[in-house]
Amino acid sequence: MPGFELVGQEELAEISDIFSNANGVQFRLGFDQLRNGIFKVAQFENEFSKKMNCKHGLAVTSGTAALKVALKALGVGPGDEVITQAFTFVATIEAIVECGATPVIAQIDDNLDIDVKSLESLITQKTKAIIPVHMLGVPCDIKSIVAIGKKHGIKVIEDTAWGCGALLEGQALGTFGDMGCFSFDYAKALTTGEGGMIITNNSDIDFRARSYHDHGHENNPELKRWEDSRHGSGFNYRMTEMQGAFGLAQLRKLDRIIAGQRNIKSEVDSILGSEFSGKIRLRKTPKNSQESADALVFQVESPALALSCRNALLKEGISTKILPEALTWHFAGHWNHIPALLNRHGNLENEFKTSRQYLSCSVSLPISLNTKSDFAPKVVKSLKSVLI
Ligand SMILES: Cc1ncc(COP(=O)(O)O)c(C=O)c1O
Numbered sequence: 389m390p391g392f393e394l395v396g397q398e399e400l401a402e403i404s405d406i407f408s409n410a411n412g413v414q415f416r417l418g419f420d421q422l423r424n425g426i427f428k429v430a431q432f433e434n435e436f437s438k439k440m441n442c443k444h445g446l447a448v449t450s451g452t453a454a455l456k457v458a459l460k461a462l463g464v465g466p467g468d469e470v471i472t473q474a475f476t477f478v479a480t481i482e483a484i485v486e487c488g489a490t491p492v493i494a495q496i497d498d499n500l501d502i503d504v505k506s507l508e509s510l511i512t513q514k515t516k517a518i519i520p521v522h523m524l525g526v527p528c529d530i531k532s533i534v535a536i537g538k539k540h541g542i543k544v545i546e547d548t549a550w551g552c553g554a555l556l557e558g559q560a561l562g563t564f565g566d567m568g569c570f571s572f573d574y575a576k577a578l579t580t581g582e583g584g585m586i587i588t589n590n591s592d593i594d595f596r597a598r599s600y601h602d603h604g605h606e607n608n609p610e611l612k613r614w615e616d617s618r619h620g621s622g623f624n625y626r627m628t629e630m631q632g633a634f635g636l637a638q639l640r641k642l643d644r645i646i647a648g649q650r651n652i653k654s655e656v657d658s659i660l661g662s663e664f665s666g667k668i669r670l671r672k673t674p675k676n677s678q679e680s681a682d683a684l685v686f687q688v689e690s691p692a693l694a695l696s697c698r699n700a701l702l703k704e705g706i707s708t709k710i711l712p713e714a715l716t717w718h719f720a721g722h723w724n725h726i727p728a729l730l731n732r733h734g735n736l737e738n739e740f741k742t743s744r745q746y747l748s749c750s751v752s753l754p755i756s757l758n759t760k761s762d763f764a765p766k767v768v769k770s771l772k773s774v775l776i
Pocket residue numbers: 450451452453476477479480521523547549550570571572573583584
């Protein structure tokens with residue numbers, strides 16, 4: 389989670405540049421006579437997509453907006469179904485519901501990623517898109533999911549909110565499916581305060597997403613903005629220049645952030661693995677992958693034991709991250725407030741039993757660059773009080 393931990397002079401310098409050299413212009417487009425060629429959002433999009441080795445990047449106001457704009461770019465609407473997974477942040481479902489489509493929820497497997505068999509069993513004639521989530525930055529089986537999407541002619545949008553800087557076989561998460569959606573909210577590895585990005589190699593999809601996020605504007609270079617062409621209605625999800633400037637500085641720190649987190653996590657992983665062998669199961673990282681590593685997840689044998697672990701950790705001043713304390717926001721079994729989910733799945737309490745079991749036995753520890761050297765000893769001490 390260190391994006392916000394590393395905020396400093398570099399972000400300030402990028403923002404100051406807008407005031408010193410671009411007359412403080414905040415709109416991402418136009419105002420050419422005032423801004424001296426400074427376009428921070430466009431530059432952020434270019435540098436981010438280049439870093440991900442992807443053709444297009446579109447910056448938006450949040451990760452939730454990125455998902456909605458991505459779905460809109462694919463033409464998802466009423467009557468369509470979109471499959472995602474039981475373990476995600478509620479935002480993934482909200483984006484689907486906002487488009488008027490029906491969210492369909494697949495189970496997760498014991499490694500807390502989307503269960504590919506469950507996902508395939510839910511495909512119908514109405515399925516328009518699949519949104520697998522690289523939850524907590526561990527790559528899911530994205531290659532199998534993309535193959536399933538291709539087989540059935542269904543688009544894949546990767547929810548890469550947690551996966552910024554993570555790789556599978558050297559390739560950035562977010563570039564396997566048709567689109568990748570990132571969150572730059574304040575708790576993410578790269579932050580712009582609030583913000584998000586959609587990346588894609590498909591120029592037609594990028595064009596549709598770009599115009600949807602800007603009221604339908606096609607930004608036709610032949611026309612003035614007020615006479616601009618359009619093919620459909622849109623909304624306003626434009627990022628401001630200050631957010632773009634912030635993101636540029638953060639992007640330059642991304643490698644350092646991910647490398648630092650991975651080092652700390654692998655150190656704590658191996659200590660816990662040897663101290664609690666047979667008592668805990670550490671979440672696995674797929675072969676040939678590099679996770680974003682801002683959380684360390686382990687599983688114990690019962691939900692009661694997971695809660696005891698959390699309480700013991702809290703006593704040592706260590707809070708957990710999402711699991712188990714924030715399950716109600718991250719598990720579909722709790723989302724009775726979303727009618728579209730109830731209509732599709734009925735009783736949510738009984739619907740995702742295996743997912744519920746895996747999640748309620750899980751404990752997640754935050755990893756940050758500020759992790760102190762006494763972190764692992766404190767974790768070991770507190771867990772010993774309940775596990776041994
Ligand atoms: C899996 C997932 N998807 C989407 C989002 C939404 O991102 P944002 O907070 O930028 O709207 C989040 C936010 O935490 C998330 O965890």
